[in-house]
Amino acid sequence: MRKIAPIAALLLLLTACGTGESDADGPVTLRMTTWSANPAHVELFNAIAADYKTTHPDVTVAFEALPLENYTTTVTTQIAGGNPPDIAWILEGAAPDFVASGALAPLDDSIENTADLAPAATALWKQDGKLIGYPFSTSPFGVFVNTDLLKQAGQTLPVGDQWTWANAVAVARATAAETGKQGLVIRDFDYKDWTNLATVFRGWGADAWSADGKTCGFDQQPMIDAMTFLHRAVFTDKALPAPGVAADFFAGESAMTIAQISRASLLKDGKFAWTLVPLPSGPSGAYSVIGQGGLGVLKKGKHAAAAAEFVKFFTSEANSAKLARFFPPPRQSQLNAATLATANPLLKPEQLQNVVIDGIATGKVKPSHTGSAEINQAVRSALDPLWKPDADVTAVLGGVCTAIDPLLAK
Template sequence: MRRILSSFIAITLLAGCSSTAADDGPITLRMTTWSANPAHVELFNAIAAEYQASNPDISVTFDALPLENYTTTVTTQIAGGNAPDIAWILESAAPDFVASGALVPLDGIANADDLSPAATALWRRDGTLMGYPFSTSPFGVFVNTDLLASAGQTLPTGAGWTWEKTVAVASATAAKTGKQGLVVRDFDYKDWTNLATVFRGWGAEAWSADGKTCGFTQQPMVDAMTFLHQAIFTAKALPAPGVAADFFAGESAMTIAQISRASLLKDAKFGWTLVPLPAGPSGPYSVIGQGGLGVLKKGKNADAAAAFVTFFTNPANSAKLAQFFPPPRQSQLNASTLAQANPLLEPEQLQTVVVDGIANGVVKPSHTGSAEIGQAVRAALDPLWKADADVTAVLTGVCAAIDPLLAK
């Protein structure tokens, strides 16, 4: 197994920090991202071009890396002496990056007093902002209303929008149409953290708030994973392992995703809507995914990178980015402001999924040593994805695998 994230960063810090100022001459900043979505790339490049117009000696390139191995690739680059100047950091890796000392403080961010304390909590060390969570995005459910109608199904609303009803509709639609029912996007039986969008409906947590106690054997998690297992193998409401289905290509009735995916529906050939996550046994809830920008001390141009991040995240550009990435700026977290940047979504959808979701939601699981813990959980969960799996036994195995890691 590759070394965990904190080990990579520790090695680079022991080797000494690079200069925070570049040599005289043109500077090319490299920012790693996990998105190659053309709409995202176009917006990033437009912001970079505007910056370069006022700073002709500075250019910015965006290096899109595969999501599945994104953090591992970035940390390998750091350890190998090829650190990016700026990195898009996933919430799961934030505790390691923030605590390690590998990042340049960002308290110089423009209008920093506008940042939501809740949105920035994961990105601070001793009160200092170490990463800027430019994307604070709750998950919702995109629904192919045409596919439901063709199956004689209607979308449950109000108090009827529960996980039980959702799985029933997804199952019936899949059986009638030959398409898939509900897809947890980017899960694919690999990234288990995306299942938090389901299991938190039961009040389940991967580990305790202090990060020291495994939560997989607690009753809420057992109940949630039992429900999920039955939804996959009995109700056939979710694609089975090895089955791929792209909602945005019309291949499934529903998908759990963030509003950044809405751009994929610009030319959709089917009717669709966006609704909040279904209520679980513990009631309504929201789960948030965050992406933060960090300036690497080991990058070659730390000062220039910090200046670009300040520009990239200023109020004007934050409003542009809100088309895909809900900002942490309190002044912009309202339906009317978000609607200006999101013409495909109705103000009511933005209010219920995004604004209310940020106000009431919790961030996906994160922990120091996230790479090693995440790999251990994934491996221990593998036996669950079989029709005859013993759910309780599998979850007991998960805790056995990660208890020593949580205790570090």
């Protein structure tokens, strides 16, 4: 297994001996790393940067889209190489390392009306009462459903109390068998990013580790039950794509996908009828899982002061309303169906209420922990034997805990 240097160590290196502050009079180019190359996202980011340039003509903002799979590793490698971005889009899994490292500048003075920020949305991004990162995207996961494919297969979408994981997989299995398409795709999982499986296993009340981050949860019965269900859904029911099988819901290749509303823009061509619903209920009841993206200003970036000023503009109430088209804001005043519907014309107010607003109110953020790069790699490697038809689920999950117990104890 390839050794990954701890994120915290790289960030500490930056804090101690980074490139240093070099804001100066004259033209400035700010570099902001993101993980999205979605043309609609890029267009919006560039539009906000262009608006900023009208009042700050000497400031140019360059958005650098990096592949999601290696995003955090790439950013920290840039940091270790003495070339940190001025602003970084930080994924929730890496937030504990970035927030605790001292590498980011506090943002309390760079955010309009911090009192409007939902406490649940900012909890992961604070240290000692200071806002270290701004969670500009606080987005629960939902299930997009290709209702045309379901109709073709003679299936109907379960509703109300019938929208359970058991019924969702049954419909996905039947639709895949009848249409030759795939059933349910957990987007961005691809048997690599295991954290996206939280959208499933939390329906069993399972979690990767205890609330204090010290005790592994993979060998606990709720996780064993959830992963047994998932394994059966893949290899017995054929309701999910098997390892090595690619299927893009947004190209009409599957009946369902688990994703966030930022993906809705991929459906604007209207090639098929679809709907968006919350995650199915599991044995432990209804639940919601939230993915977050935060903005951080690197203290040792070349233009930290100018970067903080741009973040203030980027996260203003006016621009938060624009960003809400893809990225639900942490602003309580904007977390209502009317505001979100204005920014998301492809989604109905009731969909936004049921998936986004209610999801933020009750949801938990995807798994995060200090030392996330090492832990995530260890979990991924230890889970590899699970993705075979004859896997011993209990034994594999015990092996995950054996792999990560020393890392959780650090």
